[in-house]
Amino acid sequence: MMTLRRAEDRGHADHGWLQSHHSFSFAEYQDPAHVQFGPLRVINDDVIAPGAGFGMHGHRDMEIVTYVLQGAIAHKDSLGNGETVRPGEVQRMSAGKGILHSEFNPSLREPTRLLQIWIHPTETGLRPGYEQKAFAEADKRGRLRVVASPDGRDGSVRFHADAVMYAGLFDGEEAAELTLDPARKIYVHVAQGELVVNGERLRDGDALKLEGESRLTLGAGQQAEVLVFDLAA
Structure with missing residues (x-):
């Protein structure tokens, strides 16, 4: 959903x-x-x-x-x-x-x-x-980069929460996919620009909540900066 x-x-x-x-x-x-x-x-x-x-x-x-x-x-x-x-x-x-x-x-x-x-x-x-x-721009360009997590994975900041926070930058043909655990919740927040997320075009400040989904797709960005949260249900 x-x-x-x-x-x-x-x-x-x-x-x-x-x-x-x-x-x-x-x-x-x-x-x-x-x-x-x-x-x-x-x-x-x-x-x-x-x-x-x-x-x-x-x-x-x-x-x-x-x-x-x-x-x-x-x-x-x-x-x-x-x-x-x-x-x-x-x-x-x-x-x-x-x-x-x-x-x-x-x-x-x-x-x-x-x-x-x-x-x-x-x-x-x-x-x-x-x-x-x-976190360098190049590490977020056309991909989702983990920036906060419970275990500090990939050099991210470490927090005491059952959540993983990603940041990404997308423009033009840049695209990314993320395999999801359908038992968890996903929250996508477009911080700047425009981006197509799972077929929905989101603009600055828009958000998409995903529950029971197994895949996240991002692309067709226009100077987009996006945050994605993988959260405990």
Whole structure:
């Protein structure tokens, strides 16, 4: 079974300095039909104004992945980490038993666009942790590259979740296939551009949920950047 969700059907919050589109229920946007998908709890598509950001705030018992599409985000946390995340890099923060962090757009001229992703961990009360890695464009070009996984496979960041996260770039005739376990859930999110996924044309912000499917096909992209999540049912 495949379920298509168009970008315009997501929740939206306008905070002036922040424009945020919510794929799942978040803050004031609450939709019982879109609370989570397997352990995938949040995909927020955020555009942060120059010099603006989120002040120090807390999280617990959640695996939080930041994926930057444009600009950069400056991160600080209560573990002493202070890093800048840019396009091509994946940041994983394990909130565990509790962590504080802040995120700001360090540019005074350009906006930052990012996806913040929350995934429920397999265990609660873990020690908080942080990891950040860069993945070359060539490694994602015309293929799905594992960027986060429970075992850190293929040099991906490691998180405490029953999920595997892939990233891919597709343009023109570039295409890829992935064999699926029909017992698991697959969530495809087109972050930028356009892409045909299992016969459906998806555009920036669109998503496709797959359940009971055995194959994923991607192709006919137009400057597409896509994230694919292989999730516990």
